[in-house]
Amino acid sequence: MTALPGSLDATTLVVDLPGGSSLADLLPALEPSAVWLLRGEGLIGLGAAAHIRARGAERFAELAQWHAQHLAPLAETSTLPASLVGIPGAGPVALTSITYSSASAADSHLILPELILGSAEGKAWITAVLRVPAWDEDLEETDEPVAQTDDGAAQVLSPRRLDALLAKHGLQLNAGRLSLIGPGQPAAGKRDGRTAEDSSRPATSLIQGSHSEQHYLRAVRAGVDAIEHRRLEKLVLARDVVVAADAPLPTGPLLASLAADYADCWTYLAGDVLGATPEMLVKIRGQDLSARVLAGTVDGRAGLQRARTLLLEDPKQRDEHRLAAQSLLDQLAPVAHQLHAQDPPAVLELPNVFHLSTDVTGRLTAETPALLVAERAHPTAAICGTPTATAAELISTLEGLDRGAFSGPVGWIDAQGNADFGIALRGGIIQEQGTQVRLYAGCGIVAGSVPEEELAETWAKMRPMLGALGVLPPLT
Numbered sequence: 001m002t003a004l005p006g007s008l009d010a011t012t013l014v015v016d017l018p019g020g021s022s023l024a025d026l027l028p029a030l031e032p033s034a035v036w037l038l039r040g041e042g043l044i045g046l047g048a049a050a051h052i053r054a055r056g057a058e059r060f061a062e063l064a065q066w067h068a069q070h071l072a073p074l075a076e077t078s079t080l081p082a083s084l085v086g087i088p089g090a091g092p093v094a095l096t097s098i099t100y101s102s103a104s105a106a107d108s109h110l111i112l113p114e115l116i117l118g119s120a121e122g123k124a125w126i127t128a129v130l131r132v133p134a135w136d137e138d139l140e141e142t143d144e145p146v147a148q149t150d151d152g153a154a155q156v157l158s159p160r161r162l163d164a165l166l167a168k169h170g171l172q173l174n175a176g177r178l179s180l181i182g183p184g185q186p187a188a189g190k191r192d193g194r195t196a197e198d199s200s201r202p203a204t205s206l207i208q209g210s211h212s213e214q215h216y217l218r219a220v221r222a223g224v225d226a227i228e229h230r231r232l233e234k235l236v237l238a239r240d241v242v243v244a245a246d247a248p249l250p251t252g253p254l255l256a257s258l259a260a261d262y263a264d265c266w267t268y269l270a271g272d273v274l275g276a277t278p279e280m281l282v283k284i285r286g287q288d289l290s291a292r293v294l295a296g297t298v299d300g301r302a303g304l305q306r307a308r309t310l311l312l313e314d315p316k317q318r319d320e321h322r323l324a325a326q327s328l329l330d331q332l333a334p335v336a337h338q339l340h341a342q343d344p345p346a347v348l349e350l351p352n353v354f355h356l357s358t359d360v361t362g363r364l365t366a367e368t369p370a371l372l373v374a375e376r377a378h379p380t381a382a383i384c385g386t387p388t389a390t391a392a393e394l395i396s397t398l399e400g401l402d403r404g405a406f407s408g409p410v411g412w413i414d415a416q417g418n419a420d421f422g423i424a425l426r427g428g429i430i431q432e433q434g435t436q437v438r439l440y441a442g443c444g445i446v447a448g449s450v451p452e453e454e455l456a457e458t459w460a461k462m463r464p465m466l467g468a469l470g471v472l473p474p475l476t
């Protein structure tokens with residue numbers, strides 16, 4: 001974990017967005033360090049005031065400790081404009097991605113952007129986070145004295161320094177209106193989030209991942225075999241493919257395209273992972289928690305009526321789903337009460353697939369830090385299996401992959417401890433200086449699973465990323 005000398009200061013200002021546009025409309029022209037968006041609203045992080053990395057079994061605890069020591073104190077010291085008080089995620093907020101496995105060679109990340117663009121409940125704001133050097137550090141420049149904004153919030157940041165910070169990220173603020181500098185103005189309400197620059201995007205092609213399709217088919221067969229020999233009830237097996245580009249891929253347009261095409265998913269970027277996930281591991285608002293468990297899939301080409309029958313009336317799909325929902329309830333039980341799971345599950349319709357879906361609600365019993373609630377909840381049987389330890393062990397031998405951040409928690413945590421932790425699905429990991437994205441998808445395997453059907457399902461789950469990257473999947 002990285003030590004942070006000095007302390008942090010955050011200033012939040014209410015802003016207007018260019019007429020009729022949403023936060024997501026700004027994305028194509030930006031180079032974000034972190035993103036979390038749903039239906040055009042959420043958070044875009046630019047640069048980093050602090051970037052904490054952790055590995056191993058203590059990764060959640062180390063990130064939680066950094067949050068407690070450095071971010072949580074800002075809840076007291078950085079007052080919010082009155083109109084933003086009570087909005088989760090408003091003010092200083094860290095975005096995070098945590099590896100699926102403690103054995104991963106990849107880092108888990110907690111990123112506190114130096115500039116955060118936020119929007120929720122129809123309001124928009126910017127938060128600037130500055131690191132105030134410790135007394136024995138070299139001071140770069142002296143700042144102007146603390147001022148007050150119109151609605152009474154303390155403003156540590158001088159207007160000159162704010163302008164410089166905005167300009168560094170291609171933005172400007174005029175009479176409270178945030179806009180892009182130069183020609184790349186957002187197209188208000190533009191449906192697909194794409195701009196004229198798209199024609200100059202790098203050329204992409206699909207190449208094999210860590211293993212062949214045959215390797216995946218063999219792994220699924222071995223998984224079904226283990227289930228039929230009663231070693232376990234369910235396991236989730238993943239595979240990867242690689243999209244290679246002839247130049248570094250700009251993440252802003254890629255994320256904008258995901259946000260436009262999968263508006264009901266959480267579009268995310270944190271560390272080296274990005275995508276658009278439909279699954280919420282756990283959302284924390286004060287003592288309230290909620291989650292959306294997904295498991296059981298039908299290809300979107302089936303159509304809603306047929307998908308409903310195939311999902312709701314198939315005992316295999318229902319079983320696969322029940323195990324995922326039950327695992328979340330069991331894992332949260334030590335830290336929560338009044339846990340309630342929707343029953344029967346609903347059918348969630350996405351552009352590429354249908355899922356069985358269960359909404360869960362509950363209350364946290366004690367002051368468990370949000371990152372440690374996420375640690376409890378992870379890994380559910382939506383991405384690992386039942387029983388967890390047996391499934392995790394089989395996954396590590398059969399998959400032959402380091403999943404990195406794929407299928408780990410991804411999202412944000414604010415100074416008050418409100419948080420969204422999605423599951424990093426339907427995404428990929430940026431590699432090779434941005435010229436490759438390694439896409440992952442997995443499928444829940446239960447007794448009777450057919451390997452060829454599971455392989456086809458991985459392609460359906462990769463469709464959002466393949467589409468955003470301009471690559472056609474093979475015909476399945």
Ligand SMILES: C=C(O[C@H]1C=CC=C(C(=O)O)[C@@H]1O)C(=O)O
Nearest residue numbers: 294295296297382441442443444
């Ligand atoms: C593991 C993935 O999806 C999970 C979430 C929803 C449905 C799933 C399934 O039906 O297998 C998986 O459990 C993935 O997208 O890579």
